[in-house]
Amino acid sequence: MSNSANPTKLKVIALDFDGVITNLNVDWDAALRLASTAAGYNIENLIPFYEATYGTLIFQKASKLIEQLELEALKDAELAPYTMEFLEKLAELKVSVYIVSMQSRHVVLKFLSKHGLSAYISDVVTRDKCPSKKAQVLYVLEKSHVRPEQVLLVDDSAGNITSCKELGINCFYFEKQQDPQKTKEMWDTILKRVRG
Numbered sequence: 191m192s193n194s195a196n197p198t199k200l201k202v203i204a205l206d207f208d209g210v211i212t213n214l215n216v217d218w219d220a221a222l223r224l225a226s227t228a229a230g231y232n233i234e235n236l237i238p239f240y241e242a243t244y245g246t247l248i249f250q251k252a253s254k255l256i257e258q259l260e261l262e263a264l265k266d267a268e269l270a271p272y273t274m275e276f277l278e279k280l281a282e283l284k285v286s287v288y289i290v291s292m293q294s295r296h297v298v299l300k301f302l303s304k305h306g307l308s309a310y311i312s313d314v315v316t317r318d319k320c321p322s323k324k325a326q327v328l329y330v331l332e333k334s335h336v337r338p339e340q341v342l343l344v345d346d347s348a349g350n351i352t353s354c355k356e357l358g359i360n361c362f363y364f365e366k367q368q369d370p371q372k373t374k375e376m377w378d379t380i381l382k383r384v385r386g
Contacts, residue, residue, distance in 0.1 A: 210270065216259050221259055253294060283384055289314045291317075293316055331359075
């Protein structure tokens with residue numbers, strides 16, 4: 191019997207960017223200061239700020255300033271071990287891959303292009319389009335036309351996983367660390383889930 195007949199088979203993987211396929215060494219204290227300057231008031235957490243100001247000139251100004259920090263961090267950012275092999279296997283399995291990231295679209299696209307990953311990615315959903323991880327996953331659900339249980343979010347933030355689980359999707363906590371063998375084991379675990 192074909193796996194495609196199984197309605198709960200994973201069809202979409204939504205990958206976080208910073209903390210999963212790379213590690214950006216951004217000075218987030220500086221980012222908060224830049225956002226605070228742009229907004230004209232003290233900002234202690236960027237995500238609520240993005241959600242509250244999305245679509246405004248303040249959002250655009252703060253996002254552009256923070257993008258400069260992200261681009262600087264991108265210069266030293268390396269591809270997480272075994273990511274290319276993981277994406278190649280997902281392509282063979284005909285699983286769509288989306289990037290869902292709170293970075294800017296320009297930053298993510300530049301990294302994907304530099305490492306030859308663009309062809310493996312169905313779409314890149316960043317803060318420019320959706321100001322929270324939950325909104326990004328909702329966008330992926332709408333665009334991919336799959337059921338929530340056919341989507342797997344891979345993220346290094348427990349908070350993102352908690353909020354996105356409310357959508358009925360599957361989630362995988364990706365431990366942000368530097369050990370290549372541990373990273374390979376996590377990619378392999380995800381592939382086992384995809385294969386069912």
